[in-house]
Each structure stands twice: as C-alpha cells, then as structure tokens.
Amino acid sequence: MKGIVFAEFLEMMEARFGPAATDHVLETSSLQNGGAYTSVGTYDHQELVRMVRQLSAHTGIEAGSLVKAFGEYLVERFAAIYPRFFEGMETSFQFLPMVESHIHVEVKKLYPDAGLPQLTCTREGADRMVLEYRSQRPFADLAEGMIAGTGKHFGERLQIDREELSEEGAYATRFVLTKLG
C-alpha cells in the first residue's frame, strides 16, 4: 500500500487523538520501521490494519468507524494535494467513475507495481448509482468512507447502502448510492 495512505493516517491520528495516542499506537502495533513512513514509499497494508486495531482499542471507537472516518478525511486531503483530479467535476456521480478510468490509470503510470482496487460504476437513473468494489485487501470500509467524503466534498447528501458480495479470491462489496434531496 502506498506510503501516502500511512502518512495521512498518522496525520489524522495526531490531529484527532493527539500526539500521545499516536505514539502509543505506533509503539504497540509492531511496525517494521517503528512507525516511520514516507509518502513516496510502499508498505505492507497489514501495518495499517494493526494500527487501526490499536487505535480502536486505545480510543474505544469501533475500527470500522475509524476507517470510514479516515476515508472521508483522505478525500479532502487528496482534493488539497491533487486538485487537478477534481477540476471541472461538479457531482460525485461525475467524479466516482473517473477514479477507475483516470486516477488509477495515472497512479499506474507512476507506480506500475501499485495494487489498486477495482471500482465499477453503473448509473441507474438520475439519483442512483451502483459502485462495486473489488480488492485483494479488506478495505471496503475505507472505500465507504471515501465515497461519503466525495459526497461531502461536492456538498451532497448521499445515502450509501452496502452489500457484501461473496467472491472467490477477492474482497467484493456493492455500494448503492442514492442522492437525497
């Protein structure tokens, strides 16, 4: 998993729960580099899973909620760091299909070895979109958070209904997005 995700997770942890909590999580998650991440590096995604678990134990907040919150946070950070991906975009239904068709393509150019999830968007009417998420890693929560973050970014109220799909060899989740009001 790309280092930027780890670096941003540490930033969020420090901002929301303070430097002491962050230090605790890093010290107790048995991380290979002792919790030193650079955004241009690549790290084992299990380290993120372990940090979330430790943070959850430390704060008493359920891990899924933490990951979703991180997803929302990540969208805002991406919008700040990579504004060109958001240029000319006005709605999340416009933006979400672009993640697969444009952003992931660009990421692959820079990091040919990046293991990216696969996102398939199907528009089902003006206010409804089905997004299927497939990945080698169990980060459907992160995806849900990012979908919610996207809605917030565009100032929309999005209802996200989620259904786990059982598929061989991959984590797969179907998100049904409905625009409200």
Add this chain to the structure above:
Amino acid sequence: MTIEQLQRRLDREKSARVQAEQLLEAKSTELYQLNSELLAAKERLEATLEMEAAHKAAVVSARLKSQFLANMSHELRTPMNGVLGMLSLLQDTELGAEQRDFTETAKRSAEGLLRILNDVLDFSRIEAGKLAITNEEFRLRDEIWQTVEMFAELAEEKGLDLLCDIDGTVPDVLVGDAGRLRQVLVNLLGNGLKFTDRGEVELRITAGGAGDDWRIRFEVHDSGIGIPESSQVKLFQPFVQADGSTTRLFGGTGLGLSIARQLVELMGGEMGMESREGEGSRFWFTLPLEARGAAVASGILAGKRVLLVDRIGRSRAIWRRRLEEWGASVVAATIGEARRALADRAEFEVAVVDCSRPGEGGFELASEWRKSGKTQGMNLVLLGTPHQRGEHGDSAWLAKPVRDARLLSALGDGDVQKHRRAGSVFGDGAGNTQRKRVLVVDDNRVNLKVASEMVRRLGFEVATADNGLEAVEAVMGGEFALVLMDCQMPLMDGFAATAAIRALDGAVREIPIVAVTANAMNGDRERCLAAGMDEYMSKPYEPQRMREILDRYASITSPGHQRP
C-alpha cells in the same frame, strides 16, 4: 508529550527521511539509466536518419548514373550507326579478298560494340522503369525464322547444327512485343551457340491454351559446356557471368540474361533454366500471348509421299512431324537407308536431301540419283548451308535452317529457285528502270550519306534535306515516291514536318513518310504514327530493312501507296 515520546517522534521522522532519501536515490539512478537509454536511442535514431539521407542520396546518384549511362549509350550509338552504315556500303563495293576480310572484321566489331551499347541502354531503361512493352499483332513464324536465320552463318562456322522446331499447334498470328521477343531469343540463341563447340543448338516452341489466350513456351537447348550448379542461381543477376574467366574467354557484358529475364517478366512471362555441366543447357521462357486466328493450315501436302534424308536424327524427327502435320506420308531415312529405299523402287513424289555436311554423302547421293535417272519426275529438294550456293542442276536448293514455309512452298511447286538467298541485298538496281525519287531527311551528315547511298544502290534517285523545313519545301517542289524522315532535327523536327506535309493541298500530302530514328524508345513508333507517318524504321540502317521499306512504299511493282 514526554521527552521520550518527542524523542521517538524525532527518530521516526529521521527514519522516514532516510527512507525517502534512499527511495529518491534509487529513483534518481533509475532516471539516470532511463535517460542514458533515451540518449542512446536518440543517437541511433539520428544515425538512422543520416543513413536514410545517405540511402536517398545513393539512390538519386544511382539514378543519375543510370541516366548518364543511358545518355552515353545513346550518344555513342549515333556515330556507331555511321560506322556500320559506311561499312555496309563499303562491303558492297569491289573489294579484294584481304580488304573484304578487313571490312568484315571491322563490321563484326562494330556490331559487337553496338550490341553492348544496346544492352547497357536497355539495362539502364529497365532499371529506371522506363521500358514499356508494346502490344501489336505479329506473325510468330516470320519473327522466329528471321531470328534463327541470323545465326545460320555462325552455326555453320562453328560446325554446329542449328535446329528449330515450331509445333504445328502454335498459333501464328499473335499479339505482343515481337521486337522484345526477338531480343530475348537472340540472347538465348547467341549464348547457346557461344557456349557450344560441337553438336547442336535447338529452338523448340510449343503452345498451351485455347481460344484467344495462349501461353507459348520457348526453349533453347544446347549440347555445350553446361553451367555448374553453383553458378546457376546468380546467372540472371546483372553483371554476373557463370564464371569470372568466362568474360575473358567469351566476352560479353554479363547483362544479356538479366535483361532477357526482365523483359520476359515485363511481358508477363517466366524464365528459367536447367543445365548439367559438360552435357549442355536448356533455357526456357513462357509468354502469355493473345492469338488472332487459328494455328497454321494443315493437310496442305495431303497424299504426297516424301522421302526425307537427313543425317541428324533430331532434324529428321522435327521435319517428319512437320511434314505429317501438313498431311504428307513420310519416310525419314539416313543417307544409307535412303540409298537402299530408293534402290527398291522410286515411289516418292518428293525427296528432301540434307547436303549440309560435305563428305557425309548427301550431295553424292543426290548426284548419283540424278545421273541414274532415279529422280526422273521426282521433285528433289537439297538442303545446304548458306555458303553452299551454286549450281545444283534442276534440283531446288534451300539453306539450312529451313523455314517451314519455304520447304512447304518448295515441296508444293518445286520452284524454289526464287527462295534462294540473294547474293547481295542491294543487287545492281539495274532492274529498276523507271527510277523513282526518294527524299532522305536527316541533320546528321554521316547518316544522310549512309541512307542516301543505300537508297541509291537499291536503284532509286535520291534527294536530301537536312531539316524539316527543307523537307516540306522539297516535297512541295518535287515528285517523290517516299520520304525517309529523321525525327530529331533543328529548325523543324520530323513530327512537325510530317504534320505540315499532311496539311498541304493536293495529292502531294498523301506521300508515304517513313520515320527514321536512333532513339528506338518505346512509344516512338506510336508517336510517329500519331504524327501521320506511315512506318517506322530505327537506326542503324539495315540494308535488309531498307529494302523492305522501299519495296513496300516506293517500288514500281508495289501497288502504290494507299492511305486509309
């Protein structure tokens, strides 16, 4: 935060920086390598571009050289034509034996040089893609025999038998490029005779097809030195001969076969060869040709009994088949067999006897028959070499190789004397009592002299003009039977002069005009005809061709010129 926590945070930041630096270092190295590869690729690309430019320059240079070669050959041909024309005229004057020998040698050398020039010219035209093939009706047998007869003397000198077998099924009137066909055959027959020291060289022509579309196959067999297998593959490449030493021994440019093959391919055919060292070679080519009309008439000799005496087995076989195609019943025999056959009883209307090898008994047999009266009432036809002219009593005499039409005619009416080869193409012109005037137009003084002299010797009066303007004036002022018109001239060229003459008032505008050009370029003929000329003759002036032209357009016996 405690000091320890801050310390750990600092350590983590340091560690992250080190990681980032290492990554940066690795990425930099990778970038450096990629950049080096890009630079190398760029240099290769530039080298390729340079090579491409060099290649283009080389192609242009090669084309210019071809062009230069073509121009050179053309320029060289004009004086060569003068030399050849003058030598032809010289040969027809009173000459001592030594002088005759010298002029003969000079003429052969000049002809050899002209052949080389023509080869080079053709080759450069083919290279430049400027050689086009014409499509005109021609009589195959006439073309073939004319070509084969060209080699009769050479074959005789070398003691070789020159045979020609045109299958009866081969259509006679075909549409194609007769000139180029002849050129290919001349090359193959010339090679065959050149590389054969004993035995025979045979041209075999067969046909496959039906209706209008025929594929005619030409094969030249020889019993010569053959070609080693290792040399066969490169035989058709330009400038290559089977063996480097061949050039010294046999001469030649090494262009002939390459040109021949390219010509055949341009005509839509194929060419190939088989050969075994020491046993001889077989060169063949096929041409797709359109036929006009059926094959030669058959059954013309129906009921005639013919005794065919020839010492060469192959020759007997060929003539037997031909005679049988014409409906005759044939007994083919060696000289010994013939003596016995005729001793029994004379049951033949015709006997054809090969006398071409003195001392082999043919001539003796014929004399014997004549003396003993065995040939009384029998039509006796003797076959000899071009040099065995002379008296043969009441027998008809034909020079080998014998055109089938000539033999047919000899067998049919027994009067072959008229088919004899004339001693001189020119004759003395005395028979032409009502002398006609021919206007010869050429800006080159040597050419003018050659042509005028040839025409004069054929019994015509000659007037000359050295440009188109003078030609038109002369035609307006005098009565001419024919104009021989050069094409490229100053002041007014031959095309413009012809147009001017055709635009005149009265009968004078109907005068036959024959174009004469050294260019021999394809399309020239069409251009000449389009300009209103009646016929086309290429330089160098060939006495035979000149005679044909004058016979057709200006002789007192010709029916007179009729324009369509």
